[in-house]
Amino acid sequence: MIAPVIVRTMIARPAGLTRAVPALYSLALAAIVLGPLLGPGYLLLRDAVSTPRSYLTDSALGLTDAAARAVPQDAAIAALTSVIDGGLVVKAILLSALWLAGWGAARMVAALLPTAGLGPQLLASTVLLWNPYVAERLLQGHWSLLTGYAALPWTVLAALRLRRSAAPLSPRSWCPLGLTLAAAGLTPTGALLATVLAAVLLALPGGAGARWSRLAVGAALAAAASAPWLTATALSGAGAQGSDPAGVAAFAARAEPGLGTLGSLAGLDGIWNSTAVPATRTGIFALVGTAVLLAVVACGLPALWRRRGNPVIAALAVVAAAAVLLPALAATGWGLTAGEWAATRVPGAGLLRDAQKWVALAAPFYALAAAAGAGALARIGGRVFGHDPRGRDSDGRPATAGRNRSAVAAAVGIVAVLVSLPDLAWGVGGALRPVHYPASWERVASQLPAADEGGDVAVLPSGMFRLFPYSGDTPVLDPAPRMLPEDVLQTGELIVAHGTVEGEGSRARDVERLLLAGGDADGLARLGVRWVLVEHSTPGPLGQSRRTLDQLDEAHADEELSLYRVAGSVEVTAADPARRAAAVAAHLLWAALLTGSALGLLAQRARGNRGRGRADQA
Known part of the structure; x- marks a missing residue:
């Protein structure tokens, strides 16, 4: 049929x-x-x-x-x-x-x-x-x-256009490649995939213009498309720490x-x-x-x-x-x-x-x-x-x-x-089906900006993955980091078939160990934690965390979530304004490449349509 x-x-x-x-x-x-x-x-x-x-x-x-x-x-x-x-x-x-x-x-x-x-x-x-x-x-x-x-x-099509152009610096030549690299650059891996393919094709012999000029254009576009993750890696130093060989x-x-x-x-x-x-x-x-x-x-x-x-x-x-x-x-x-x-x-x-x-x-x-x-x-x-x-x-x-x-x-x-x-x-x-979050998430999210206090959020049970009743029987990444308006600490630790793969950084691991051991609230404050969120409807290790929670102020509680506040002053761990400004600038550069290239292509298409219309009238 x-x-x-x-x-x-x-x-x-x-x-x-x-x-x-x-x-x-x-x-x-x-x-x-x-x-x-x-x-x-x-x-x-x-x-x-x-x-x-x-x-x-x-x-x-x-x-x-x-x-x-x-x-x-x-x-x-x-x-x-x-x-x-x-x-x-x-x-x-x-x-x-x-x-x-x-x-x-x-x-x-x-x-x-x-x-x-x-x-x-x-x-x-x-x-x-x-x-x-x-x-x-x-x-x-x-x-x-x-x-x-x-x-x-x-990317193949965009590289073809750049190869056939005698003027690689013309927006008509580079806009397609700028758009594809920026779109691929939504993730670091995507940026690398498209950059590798573009680099290979632009480096090939032949073409209308000089090879070095189109490679230079491609390199500049790739750098702009990758600016957010390259800048973040340089500013945070996470890339220099190495990763777990496991x-x-x-x-x-x-x-x-x-x-x-x-x-x-x-x-x-x-x-x-x-x-x-x-x-x-x-x-x-x-x-x-x-x-x-x-x-x-x-x-x-x-x-x-x-x-x-x-x-x-x-x-x-x-x-x-x-x-x-x-x-x-x-x-x-x-x-x-x-x-x-x-x-x-x-x-x-x-x-x-x-x-x-x-x-x-x-x-x-x-x-x-x-x-x-x-x-x-x-x-x-x-x-x-x-x-x-x-x-x-x-x-x-x-x-x-x-x-x-x-x-x-x-x-x-x-x-x-x-x-x-x-x-x-x-x-x-x-397997791909939409889920619906309980209203508890919205209520907890509204608590944090209302408090207008510095400090990050720690989450219990420990671990990055969850099994909620509303998400099915497949482990899912904890939605808290994207649901809440404050930074949520995550260890990056992944449980795989043959063991555990550790994430980068140490502060989130230190906070997790303190909570599971039932440490004091002052320890959380020294580690930059203002809030502790407890997710009740998912299994996972809680350790002796009840001893720590009893020292905190309860800000919200229902059948799904409880939110606790660490009283007193908390060590500030947020990025300084200069680093944040640099990261924002890198993101704006990526966004400018994406939108600018798209608008450039639309303008070229509009001019082409007007030209064909005049030719038809003639």
């Missing part, structure tokens, strides 16, 4: 809708993936936390002693949620990311394979959007990482059933968390699904090999191979040893420890190969059935059969990719 509909859509279409169909198709696929999450409520799943309102705390700016992993994401959400509900903001960003990922793949195919029709473009959209990488990152709660993933095909093995790529680590990564699979995978990837069907995806990709390799003279296509192939092979090597014994050495001695190396996330760099080439494969299969079919593969029937007359065969081949590929991962649909098998 699915294939005939797809074929009819690709063959019997008005010419004016050709460019619109990939965008509409990708939007429909994105809506099918997110499904129930698009209803009222908030995203709360593993690492993903959306709240009605977030605040521009030191944590949101990356100025605490923890690594700056969520900048400028948290600051941007804080700014947007001052006027828009946070649930809507996060869902809009996520839906846009998936939509743009699929649409960007189609546009990339149209640019690099100009003879490819609509069918191959839609197949490329399907491969980039409907795969295990997307499913597993959604289940892990890495919604903001998917903005960096979505930016990759658009995290290297804990977050290494993992082999799926029936597949080795290399096979899993080649199938865009293999996330470290075995519980954050779709049900169909937990058994032998993982082998089947990987074989289907790789078969669709492999069909296009001969066609791309014939185009190896195109440096961009060749570079995408090399990047894809490296994106699969290097994480696989990192999961070997000597790879883990090298990673542990780097984690403790190389500043910022902890950012690399989740090795499977870098396999995203293979996705653009996979999409391109799948599109080329549809055309190759169509040509094979044409030769088998007596048609000229160049698009003419055996009697020499122009024919539409070539387009029809390409559409059929693409439709078969689309159905195969969709069926190979059926539970990506409807919220990854229903």
Whole structure:
């Protein structure tokens, strides 16, 4: 039933809708993936936390002693949620990311394979959007990482424009790359993904302008896009502390059933968390699904090999191979040893420890190969059935059969990719569903700014993850740091299958130990704690904390939450005004790059439309 509909859509279409169909198709696929999450409520799943309102705390700016992993994401959400509900903001960003990922793949195919029709473009959209990488990152709660993933095909297009420009300093040339790098820069990992891809493509020989000039433009744009997390890391010093070497093995790529680590990564699979995978990837069907995806990709390799003279296509192939092979090597014994050495001695190396996330760099080439494969299969079919593969029937007359065969081949590929991962649909098998917070959170949040006192918030039970009755049976990141208008101390400690991975910094750990040991209130004050929040509806260690709580003033209490105040003076631990101003300036630079590039592209589009209108009138 699915294939005939797809074929009819690709063959019997008005010419004016050709460019619109990939965008509409990708939007429909994105809506099918997110499904129930698009209803009222908030995203709360593993690492993903959306709240009605977030605040521009030191944590949101990356100025605490923890690594700056969520900048400028948290600051941007804080700014947007001052006027828009946070649930809507996060869902809009996520839906846009998936939509743009699929649409960007189609546009990339149209640019690099100009003879490819609509069918191959839609197949490329399907491969980039409907795969295990997307499913597993959604289940892990890495919604903001998917903005960096979505930016990759658009980064290819932007780099192409800059390569073809003899004036790289012209806004017409650099605005597309500025926009894609800034969008990817919502997280540090996204910024690195897009920067690596852009750097490789801009460094290739050829192009209209000098290589050094376009590289200089790319470097300046990448620096602006990464300014928030680079500045936060430099100001806080968290990156120089090193990270727990235990995290290297804990977050290494993992082999799926029936597949080795290399096979899993080649199938865009293999996330470290075995519980954050779709049900169909937990058994032998993982082998089947990987074989289907790789078969669709492999069909296009001969066609791309014939185009190896195109440096961009060749570079995408090399990047894809490296994106699969290097994480696989990192999961070997000597790879883990090298990673542990780097984690403790190389500043910022902890950012690399989740090795499977870098396999995203293979996705653009996979999409391109799948599109080329549809055309190759169509040509094979044409030769088998007596048609000229160049698009003419055996009697020499122009024919539409070539387009029809390409559409059929693409439709078969689309159905195969969709069926190979059926539970990506409807919220990854229903796992992505909105939650509704109890009113207690809003009441507690309103207490803190009303008090207008300095000092941070400590939370009980200890630990970063929670099991609330309203969040289901999957551990979720504590929403308190994003729900409350004061900095909430978190140790960064992660409980994984084979032990514990410690976070950066020590103050939060000291506060946690004091509470569990039942220490005195003066100790909390010396550590900069003004408030202690107790979350009653989640299990977790409380230790002897009741002895400490009895020394504090109770500010709020209900069945969900209790809030306690530390009386007297509290040691100030907030970032000084100079550091905060520098961090805010870096975030504003990123925002200026994002909005300025977008406005520049809109202005270019408007001028182009006016020019075409005058030409039509003439």
